[in-house]
Amino acid sequence: SLPLVAVVGRPNVGKSTFVNRLADSNDAIVHEMRGVTRDRSYHQALWNGFHFRLVDTGGIEMGSDDSFQSSIREQAFCATEQADLVIFIVDGTVGIQQDDQEVARLLQRANKPVLLVVNKLDNPSDESALWEFYSLGLPEVFAISSLHGHGTGDLLDEVVKQL
Numbered sequence: 001s002l003p004l005v006a007v008v009g010r011p012n013v014g015k016s017t018f019v020n021r022l023a024d025s026n027d028a029i030v031h032e033m034r035g036v037t038r039d040r041s042y043h044q045a046l047w048n049g050f051h052f053r054l055v056d057t058g059g060i061e062m063g064s065d066d067s068f069q070s071s072i073r074e075q076a077f078c079a080t081e082q083a084d085l086v087i088f089i090v091d092g093t094v095g096i097q098q099d100d101q102e103v104a105r106l107l108q109r110a111n112k113p114v115l116l117v118v119n120k121l122d123n124p125s126d127e128s129a130l131w132e133f134y135s136l137g138l139p140e141v142f143a144i145s146s147l148h149g150h151g152t153g154d155l156l157d158e159v160v161k162q163l
């Protein structure tokens with residue numbers, strides 16, 4: 001089957017915006033697939049002629065039954081087990097949060113390629129916000145704006161290179 005890329009990170013960092021953005025960009029094609037589960041949505045993606053699958057974790061709110069709501073760490077862990085590559089998204093406008101540090105530690109132990117993506121850097125002047133995220137200890141760091149699309153092409157080039 002096709003290689004699987006997991007998109008993980010805290011709520012509201014822009015995971016779903018990122019995934020849906022790809023569907024709107026010129027060169028990437030993302031189809032939602034059947035079999036959407038409670039807390040993940042699977043998509044089929046195409047970039048530069050390369051097909052892969054994307055799973056957006058925690059992307060679906062399904063009402064009030066919070067007892068089944070997985071913690072962010074469980075989400076990240078399960079997605080990472082399945083994935084060939086992990087896109088770990090953080091919010092560049094709020095700095096490093098404790099959950100970011102916990103997910104980073106988990107991903108460092110997972111022995112899978114991880115691309116750290118600092119999202120919401122909408123303006124070039126925001127890019128100074130990037131540097132603090134290197135302290136999470138993940139060597140590959142990308143600045144993007146899922147809203148405007150800045151940086152997403154370079155990121156996808158790297159994704160397909162590493163798959």
Ligand code: GDP
Binds near residue numbers: 010120
């Ligand atoms: P998720 O919970 O990680 O899936 O996050 P969402 O994709 O639902 O996005 C959470 C909020 O952040 C929404 O209001 C988005 O419009 C906003 N957002 C996502 N990406 C960006 C971005 O690149 N720049 C800005 N300014 N806002 C963004």
Ligand code: MG
Binds near residue numbers: 015016017058059
């Ligand atoms: Mg979401």
